[in-house]
Amino acid sequence: MQDLRTTKYPRMNRIIILLLVVFTTVLSSCYYDAADLLYPSAGTCDTATNVSYNQTIVPLFQQQCYSCHNNTSTGGGVLMGSYTNDKTIAVNGKLYGSVTHASGYSAMPKGMAKLNNCQLSAIKKWIDAGAPNN
Ligand code: HEC
Structure with a gap:
């Protein structure tokens, strides 16, 4: 057989x-x-060269923000989850103010731990670059 x-x-x-x-x-x-961003202790933070909206920012927002802020569930009236909406809060300063817990802004992600430094520097880099759709 x-x-x-x-x-x-x-x-x-x-x-x-x-x-x-x-x-x-x-x-x-x-x-x-997104492994560096989501689990920074597993490796080094590589936001020095590598930040893009689709590869870096969206995975981060998916994990930390979109559950409350999306097209149907608007945490506090703030829409997120499309490039246009995400760019709006990037440009008007609310994104960075809220994730850095700056005074005058509601601290985000609401009720959860503050984002780590690697995540914050990725967001800052994207905003400073003009919040491109890349
Ligand atoms: C658990 C639900 C929840 C999560 C997760 C969450 N938010 Fe929010 N967010 C809210 C609510 C509710 C408000 C309305 C203000 C308030 O209640 O503090 C808000 C308000 C905001 C505002 C307006 C702040 C202001 O002062 O005008 C921004 C910007 C924002 N969120 C961005 C984010 C970002 C970016 C993330 C992810 C890093 C995030 N949120 C995660 C629920 C959430």
């Missing part, structure tokens, strides 16, 4: 392994994008 998997479909195993490798690579590369 021979093993069908290796005799009748000799290329099947290789194809399956190849698919696994591809999936793992794709998944881990997505995961890696």
Whole structure:
């Protein structure tokens, strides 16, 4: 009795392994994008060169802000979750004021720990660059 998997479909195993490798690579590369920001203790803070709206800011907002601020649930009337809305609070100063707990602003994320320095410097860098949609 021979093993069908290796005799009748000799290329099947290789194809399956190849698919696994591809999936793992794709998944881990997505995961890696924001790993520094979300878990800074696991590595160094790399906001010196690498800050983009889509790769850095959105994953951070997804984890920390969008649960309360999105297109339907407007925490305190503040909409977030689209580039236009996110840029609005970046430009009017409310984003940085609230995440740095500056006086005159409601401290964000509300009821949760203040963002870490790596996250704050990423946000500052994005704002200073003019809040680009990159
Ligand atoms: C648990 C829900 C919740 C989370 C999480 C949250 N917010 Fe808020 N946010 C609110 C509420 C509610 C208000 C209205 C003001 C208040 O109640 O303090 C508000 C107000 C604001 C304001 C207006 C502040 C002002 O002084 O005008 C900004 C800007 C803001 N949030 C940004 C953020 C950002 C950025 C994050 C993520 C880092 C965040 N929020 C996370 C609930 C939340």
